[in-house]
């Protein structure tokens with residue numbers, strides 16, 4: 001299979017954002033992203049560092065608020081409220097997962113929908129479902145951009161999404177539907193999953209299991225988007241798809257690393273720019 005270059009596409013998207021940010025700054029508007037990180041999760045530390053770097057590349061101001069693991073839910077909600085009403089903050093996100101003593105649902109619901117650059121709040125999810133303008137969740141939006149970059153039409157294709165989480169699988173299915181693909185969603189209760197997956201012209205794997213998708217499950221010529229980020233015992237990153245095993249098949253695949261993760265970050269920059277423009281009546 002041929003690789004779809006997420007690094008190149010992410011660089012292109014960020015360059016476009018940077019050019020628009022520069023123009024906005026000329027009009028006196030400075031986009032800013034605030035990331036709230038609670039606790040010491042090592043993966044989250046890495047992701048948050050990546051986001052700050054992307055902001056710098058795009059000319060977007062960024063602020064990371066690091067709160068200790070002992071932070072109470074009430075304290076976190078109070079910090080969110082401060083950013084919601086701070087006009088210099090364009091986009092606000094709370095890095096997941098949160099420590100167990102904090103209710104994730106309550107926290108997400110506290111974020112102002114106009115600053116919800118993750119697209120996780122019920123208001124944005126609802127807008128997505130009914131096809132209104134909204135902040136698209138970054139990972140599924142990045143997957144669509146990677147698929148479109150292949151130049152292959154998505155319309156009418158049979159798409160299979162592996163996984164039904166609120167942040168990846170479910171919104172992914174909605175975005176593919178919007179592209180006029182015929183969409184099936186698989187999960188842990190799906191019967192005879194390999195035979196469903198074999199039907200896919202477009203396969204999006206987001207279940208969080210290292211190399212779960214084996215070559216026998218993949219149709220010849222398929223477009224495969226590998227969302228999985230699994231750290232192996234060797235310390236390396238592995239996708240949900242056995243990419244080396246697909247070497248001799250026709251089709252295209254996004255690599256891990258170098259695929260969806262980078263596009264997730266690029267789409268966050270797109271959303272932060274969009275938030276800033278809207279808050280200044282420029283969109």
Ligand SMILES: NC(=O)C1=CN([C@@H]2O[C@H](COP(=O)(O)OP(=O)(O)OC[C@H]3O[C@@H](n4cnc5c(N)ncnc54)[C@H](OP(=O)(O)O)[C@@H]3O)[C@@H](O)[C@H]2O)C=CC1
Pocket residue numbers: 139162163164165166167168169186187188189190193206207208209227228229230260261262264
């Ligand atoms: N590249 C990126 O930017 C991002 C990558 N990720 C990665 O994507 C992966 C998925 O993340 P996320 O959606 O948050 O994960 P969740 O754990 O929230 O969801 C996993 C989904 O996969 C399903 N599933 C689990 N095991 C099986 C199985 N054996 N057979 C069929 N279905 C199964 C679950 O089914 P059920 O609902 O029935 O339990 C669930 O719907 C992870 O590796 C994560 O690290 C996530 C976000 C961003």
Ligand SMILES: Nc1nc(=O)c2c([nH]1)NC[C@@H]1CN(c3ccc(C(=O)N[C@@H](CCC(=O)O)C(=O)O)cc3)C=[N+]21
Pocket residue numbers: 046047050093094095096097118138139229237256257258259260261262264265
């Ligand atoms: N509120 C919130 N929003 C998120 O968007 C969010 C989150 N919480 N929690 C965790 C997941 C995961 N996620 C990734 C982001 C970048 C890479 C990424 O840059 N990956 C690189 C490799 C990074 C590495 O080498 O470790 C790549 O795939 O090439 C991966 C995964 C965002 N998430």
